[in-house]
Amino acid sequence: xxxxxxxxSNLRIKLDKGEVSSxxxxxxxxxxxxxxxxxxNLFVSILDKKDEEKSNSVLxxxxxxxxxxxSTKGILTTASSxxxxxxxxxxxxxxxxxxxxxxxxxxxxxxxxxxxxxxxxITAHTGIVRNPWDxxxxxxxxxxxxxxxxxxxxxxxxxxxxxGDSIRxxxxxxxxxxxxxxxxxxxxxxxxxxxxxxxxxGVIARNVKDISLVTDIIKGHDDKDMTTLEDDGVKFSDYxxxxxxxxxxxxxxxICDYNTxxxxxxxLVLDNFYDTVNKVKSLGFSVSEVSIDKxxxxxxxxxxxxxxxxxxxxNNANLVGIHFGNRIxxxxxxxxMFETRTNGFSELIKRRFILxxxxxxxxxxxxxxxxxxxxxxxxxxxxxxxxxxYDGMIMPATGGIAPKFGDKSDNLSDKYLLLENxxxxxxxxxxxxITIPSxxxxxxxxxxxxxxxxxxDAMLLNMASKIENSLGYKNMIVGDDDV
Amino acid sequence: xxxxxxxxxxxxxxxFDMKDSEYDTLQKExxxxxxxxxxxxxxxxxxxxxxxxxxxxxxxxxLREDVVNNExxxxxxxxxxxxxxxxxxxVPKVVE
Numbered sequence: 001x002x003x004x005x006x007x008x009s010n011l012r013i014k015l016d017k018g019e020v021s022s023x024x025x026x027x028x029x030x031x032x033x034x035x036x037x038x039x040x041n042l043f044v045s046i047l048d049k050k051d052e053e054k055s056n057s058v059l060x061x062x063x064x065x066x067x068x069x070x071s072t073k074g075i076l077t078t079a080s081s082x083x084x085x086x087x088x089x090x091x092x093x094x095x096x097x098x099x100x101x102x103x104x105x106x107x108x109x110x111x112x113x114x115x116x117x118x119x120x121x122i123t124a125h126t127g128i129v130r131n132p133w134d135x136x137x138x139x140x141x142x143x144x145x146x147x148x149x150x151x152x153x154x155x156x157x158x159x160x161x162x163x164g165d166s167i168r169x170x171x172x173x174x175x176x177x178x179x180x181x182x183x184x185x186x187x188x189x190x191x192x193x194x195x196x197x198x199x200x201x202g203v204i205a206r207n208v209k210d211i212s213l214v215t216d217i218i219k220g221h222d223d224k225d226m227t228t229l230e231d232d233g234v235k236f237s238d239y240x241x242x243x244x245x246x247x248x249x250x251x252x253x254x255i256c257d258y259n260t261x262x263x264x265x266x267x268l269v270l271d272n273f274y275d276t277v278n279k280v281k282s283l284g285f286s287v288s289e290v291s292i293d294k295x296x297x298x299x300x301x302x303x304x305x306x307x308x309x310x311x312x313x314x315n316n317a318n319l320v321g322i323h324f325g326n327r328i329x330x331x332x333x334x335x336x337m338f339e340t341r342t343n344g345f346s347e348l349i350k351r352r353f354i355l356x357x358x359x360x361x362x363x364x365x366x367x368x369x370x371x372x373x374x375x376x377x378x379x380x381x382x383x384x385x386x387x388x389x390y391d392g393m394i395m396p397a398t399g400g401i402a403p404k405f406g407d408k409s410d411n412l413s414d415k416y417l418l419l420e421n422x423x424x425x426x427x428x429x430x431x432x433x434i435t436i437p438s439x440x441x442x443x444x445x446x447x448x449x450x451x452x453x454x455x456x457d458a459m460l461l462n463m464a465s466k467i468e469n470s471l472g473y474k475n476m477i478v479g480d481d482d483v
Numbered sequence: 484x485x486x487x488x489x490x491x492x493x494x495x496x497x498x499f500d501m502k503d504s505e506y507d508t509l510q511k512e513x514x515x516x517x518x519x520x521x522x523x524x525x526x527x528x529x530x531x532x533x534x535x536x537x538x539x540x541x542x543x544x545x546l547r548e549d550v551v552n553n554e555x556x557x558x559x560x561x562x563x564x565x566x567x568x569x570x571x572x573x574v575p576k577v578v579e
Contacts (some may be wrong), residue, residue, distance in 0.1 A: 073559075090559040183538040197537045223547050230543045295525045302519040313497065320498070323572055324563035332575050334498075341499035350494065350501055351509050355516060357493045371523045373534030378526065380535060411515050417522070430538025454539055 002479045004153045008062055008210045015061045022052060022061030022105055029063040029107045032154040040130045042145040043108040044068040045076050052103045058213055060103030065149045065158040068109040069116050071190035072096050079192050080124035081114045083319050083344025085326055093190020094222045095159055095201050102217045107155055110145025114346050116161055116194045117312060118142055119169060123348050131173060132478045133444055137402040140170030147174040150204050153477045157205040157214050163194045164304050165423035167202045168435040168449055172397035175437045175445030175476050178204050179211045182454045183430025184229040187222035195311035198427040206475045208465040212236035239458040240465050246284040247391040247463055253289045254297055255422050260414040266400050268441040273396040276438045276448050279470055292382060298417050299375045304424040306359050306372035313356030380429035387453035392463060394450050397435045401444035423449060432457040434464045437473035485513045
């Protein structure tokens with residue numbers, strides 16, 4: 001590993017002093033993007049430089065990348081799916097519009113798991129994405145390219161989306177910081193909907209301060225997204241260094257239990273977690289163990305699958321190849337829709353849609369969909385109660401290191417149901433949640449995750465920044481020897 | 484195990500088909516998924532809980548003013564379809 005000094009603050013100073021130009025930064029980023037593209041496939045499109053808008057923003061002239069499920073007018077946006085392989089959006093997503101107005105410079109659109117459904121980085125229509133730390137391993141997903149471009153120092157930050165853990169888990173596999181805010185803090189207008197009640201736009205960077213600087217620019221109420229929150233005027237990047245006193249954290253005993261894991265590697269991940277907890281305590285935080293009904297916790301993953309697949313089946317019903325999309329067939333409208341969808345979606349997407357359809361059938365709806373929504377309430381109420389007593393929850397971000405291609409997991413095991421999939425809790429309740437690197441297991445990065453109550457993003461980022469400063473992995477990038 | 488023909492029926496309703504081998508994979512996957520789904524039903528008195536459809540109660544939702552906003556123009560809208568005539572997307576005849 002190496003460390004990069006290309007933080008947003010440092011680049012800002014260099015730009016302001018005239019030591020570099022935005023064109024220099026763009027050219028460097030673009031050259032690196034091309035350099036790693038064959039090996040890692042991080043981008044769907046690497047762009048030519050456009051004139052950035054004049055702005056006094058901290059991001060003016062700073063290069064960045066956007067996940068390819070975020071609308072960019074006039075720029076190919078495929079969601080890494082064959083059905084949208086030639087789709088050019090006709091409007092800008094709010095997050096892109098705000099970044100454009102801030103003068104940030106878009107370097108490229110990053111590869112994702114098709115339609116943001118998946119957590120492997122292997123289902124994009126342009127091929128698999130490889131983990132820069134070890135190219136025989138997955139990078140995770142669905143914000144696969146967006147974490148890779150930050151870990152390779154191509155850009156200082158990128159934008160992703162997170163429906164179950166799609167920013168925070170690949171960030172853990174790749175040794176970078178991944179943050180999803182409180183639901184409604186960042187507008188979803190122009191994000192291709194996967195599961196609207198769980199979808200979040202979020203930020204990936206190499207340190208928490210940079211996450212704060214970017215979030216300050218892109219957050220805020222948006223008339224085009226009625227679920228966005230009113231502006232509260234808090235500037236996260238100012239709040240980040242405030243003394244907030246000693247905070248109280250907890251972890252969930254049943255999830256961080258050595259008895260739930262069955263491999264040495266997972267045990268080492270838990271070792272790393274408990275070592276990190278000790279470091280966090282030495283900073284003045286208190287960290288308590290709390291217990292939650294294991295049957296309820298075991299239902300996290302099926303609840304996520306039920307709600308997300310049901311919403312996805314409905315949200316993607318517009319992909320039929322008539323007004324847009326890769327139209328196939330010509331005999332009748334029905335035939336066009338059928339052939340377009342048959343050829344346009346990969347097998348995994350079809351399987352998820354069928355599951356969503358099954359869940360929504362009249363005879364299954366009560367048992368599978370509505371009961372999942374009831375479990376969602378029980379879990380969210382439980383966490384909301386805990387956040388009244390504690391300032392945040394600290395957990396291992398994953399149950400293992402990035403898997404090898406072809407690795408199979410036991411999807412009914414405790415490890416899979418608990419340690420690998422608990423990050424969806426933050427999506428159920430719209431809680432802000434951040435993953436920060438906490439060390440290495442078998443030469444691959446691992447991370448902790450911190451989640452807090454809704455609308456406490458400023459405090460969460462403050463806590464994460466303090467913890468990050470003590471762990472020693474801030475601004476980490478993949479070393480030359482690793483690539 | 485769920486009937487493969489049933490899965491084919493769901494796919495048809497969703498306006499797509501899959502290869503035979505893909506239905507085999509799905510059938511096996513369903514076996515695991517339905518076991519996972521059983522975990523949802525394990526919670527006592529679940530039916531008495533109010534379902535939650537979104538993360539939290541939003542207190543600021545209000546309808547905006549209904550103002551004309553010609554954000555999308557024909558030239559933009561038609562860029563994603565190859566078959567256009569008189570500003571309309573051409574499709575096969577519906578009535579013969």
